[in-house]
Amino acid sequence: MVARTETFGGSxxxxxxxxxVVDLGTVTAAAASLRETKGSVSRRLTRLEASLGATLxxxxxxxxxxxxxxxxxxxxxxxxxxxxxxxxxxxxxxxTVPAGHLRVTTAVDFGIEVMPEIITSFRxxxxxxxxxxxxxxxxxxxxxxxxxxxxxxxxAEETGYRAALIMDIRIALYASPAYLARRPAPGRLSExxxxxxxxxxxxxxxxxxxxxDGLGHTEQVALDPVVRVSDFAAALRMTLxxxxxxxxxxxxxxxSMETGALVRVLAPWATDGGAMRALSLAGRELPxxxxxxxxxxxxxxxxxxxxNPG
Numbered sequence: 001m002v003a004r005t006e007t008f009g010g011s012x013x014x015x016x017x018x019x020x021v022v023d024l025g026t027v028t029a030a031a032a033s034l035r036e037t038k039g040s041v042s043r044r045l046t047r048l049e050a051s052l053g054a055t056l057x058x059x060x061x062x063x064x065x066x067x068x069x070x071x072x073x074x075x076x077x078x079x080x081x082x083x084x085x086x087x088x089x090x091x092x093x094x095x096t097v098p099a100g101h102l103r104v105t106t107a108v109d110f111g112i113e114v115m116p117e118i119i120t121s122f123r124x125x126x127x128x129x130x131x132x133x134x135x136x137x138x139x140x141x142x143x144x145x146x147x148x149x150x151x152x153x154x155x156a157e158e159t160g161y162r163a164a165l166i167m168d169i170r171i172a173l174y175a176s177p178a179y180l181a182r183r184p185a186p187g188r189l190s191e192x193x194x195x196x197x198x199x200x201x202x203x204x205x206x207x208x209x210x211x212x213d214g215l216g217h218t219e220q221v222a223l224d225p226v227v228r229v230s231d232f233a234a235a236l237r238m239t240l241x242x243x244x245x246x247x248x249x250x251x252x253x254x255x256s257m258e259t260g261a262l263v264r265v266l267a268p269w270a271t272d273g274g275a276m277r278a279l280s281l282a283g284r285e286l287p288x289x290x291x292x293x294x295x296x297x298x299x300x301x302x303x304x305x306x307x308n309p310g
Contacts, residue, residue, distance in 0.1 A: 015048060016081060018057075018074070027064060054073070056073055099126075102130065102131050102132065102149070104131060104133055104151065105134040105140050106134075106150065108233055109234075110135075110151065110251065111135030113236060113251070114254070115133060118296070118297055121300060122297075125292075129289045131293075137231065142279065142280070148289070148290045149293060151166065151297065153169055153274065161281065163279050166275070166277060167251075167301045167302065168273075169275060169276055171270060172271075173264070173269070174256075175263055177263060179243070183196075186245075189211060189269065193222070193224075197245055198227045198246040199227075199228055208222050210271060211266075211271055212269065213268050227244060232248045236252055239253075249273055278298075
């Protein structure tokens with residue numbers, strides 16, 4: 001039979017008052033240090049002894065002194081209070097000092113094609129923060145998976161989380177120079193039907209995509225793609241290989257556009273892809289490491305797309 005272990009059921013304030021009395025030697029000095037009355041401190045000592053079922057202080061007419069049990073308890077109590085104060089300081093620092101470990105999740109395509117450069121620049125700016133990326137198209141529960149921040153694409157809002165807008169997403173049309181060398185670029189939307197199209201997350205059969213030119217004009221285009229893929233990362237790879245014209249977010253195609261590996265087709269026509277938001281657990285205040293990462297992602301995305309409007 002396992003013996004039952006008694007747990008401490010007293011007040012931390014009572015415990016701190018006891019240690020202060022031992023440190024300073026008198027109830028009067030402890031009361032002045034704690035900014036309480038002598039009667040209040042005396043009641044704390046009595047209450048603590050009652051909760052423990054032990055006499056911790058020997059009372060004398062003009063002083064108090066710890067008993068042998070009190071000295072043994074004091075040694076452990078001081079150590080515990082020191083650890084508690086250290087833990088409290090760590091928690092306070094987490095709100096103001098950017099440091100620690102950061103767990104982030106986002107979709108596979110965004111995590112592979114967009115996040116590497118952003119995380120690299122973030123680590124340069126905040127070398128005391130380590131980053132763990134969970135790239136998955138499954139919408140992981142933040143609390144259950146100990147995730148600090150989720151970068152979600154699309155219009156769907158998730159309840160129970162704090163959501164901050166990062167940027168609006170546009171899905172445009174791209175082709176490789178090799179493909180365009182074989183097939184001249186379309187000059188009108190209607191000419192897309194004569195091209196090899198690469199679409200992601202579409203149902204079998206003819207797919208309709210709604211395109212807008214940013215000037216208030218929209219047009220629904222029916223397409224029968226030659227290649228269908230499960231995600232935008234695969235669409236990018238197929239497009240880079242010259243398999244056809246790919247329909248993918250500007251964020252996913254940006255790096256390939258910068259290097260000249262892709263060319264924008266039929267600009268400025270694009271599809272509204274909703275928004276990318278940063279989701280975090282609801283609470284009073286985000287830890288500093290989460291807050292600075294969210295702001296860094298927003299800043300870097302704005303900078304990249306200001307320089308590459310498409």
